[in-house]
Amino acid sequence: SFYSVFGSKDDVIVYMIRSLKDDAETVLNRFILAQNDLERIWHLYHTYLNVALEFGPDVMASLLFVDVQNSMGFLDQFYLYNDWFCTLVKNCQQKGIIRNQNDHRMLVHAAVYSAFGILLEWCRSKGGFDLREQAFTAHEAIYNVHPDYRGAWKNILG
Numbered sequence: 001s002f003y004s005v006f007g008s009k010d011d012v013i014v015y016m017i018r019s020l021k022d023d024a025e026t027v028l029n030r031f032i033l034a035q036n037d038l039e040r041i042w043h044l045y046h047t048y049l050n051v052a053l054e055f056g057p058d059v060m061a062s063l064l065f066v067d068v069q070n071s072m073g074f075l076d077q078f079y080l081y082n083d084w085f086c087t088l089v090k091n092c093q094q095k096g097i098i099r100n101q102n103d104h105r106m107l108v109h110a111a112v113y114s115a116f117g118i119l120l121e122w123c124r125s126k127g128g129f130d131l132r133e134q135a136f137t138a139h140e141a142i143y144n145v146h147p148d149y150r151g152a153w154k155n156i157l158g
Contacts, residue, residue: 006059034156037088038097038145042153044085045115045139049132052119061123082108089143100144107143114138132157 006015027047034040052060085108092098100107115135122131136153139145 036095036097037091038149038152039156041085041088041092041139042136042156044088045135046132046153046157048115049135052122052131057123057125057127060119064120064123085111092143097146097149098143099146100142110142111139114142 027043030043031040034043055063086104089098089107090104093101093104098107115138118131118134118138122129122134132153140150
């Protein structure tokens, strides 16, 4: 199924990067219009999850395999926005939206590793669970999101 969509494994990385750039205006508008920094975090994560959902578990499994061998893969894309995520998490900590007061950089890394692990399990299970639900629920737990903001991603992202 992989080669029916892409000519090579590297074509997937190129497609993914182009897809994220093409969607940049929409993401930027949502980012600007968000009511708080937690919403901004959710919008950024949602962008990555949409790529996975668009490709499906079989293609994503191949992409993740390539990612382990490639110097600019899927996981590396998260780190391109590492400073944004760190700033947003720190702001949320200061406002009490994120109640986990561990170092904001470590929280971002924990969230990224969690997302990557959930994505791997989603691929392994052939999409056997709601990827968004699992990813956002895990992030809420890692961040210890204030109860007033839990589940808000469902309303924000539709």
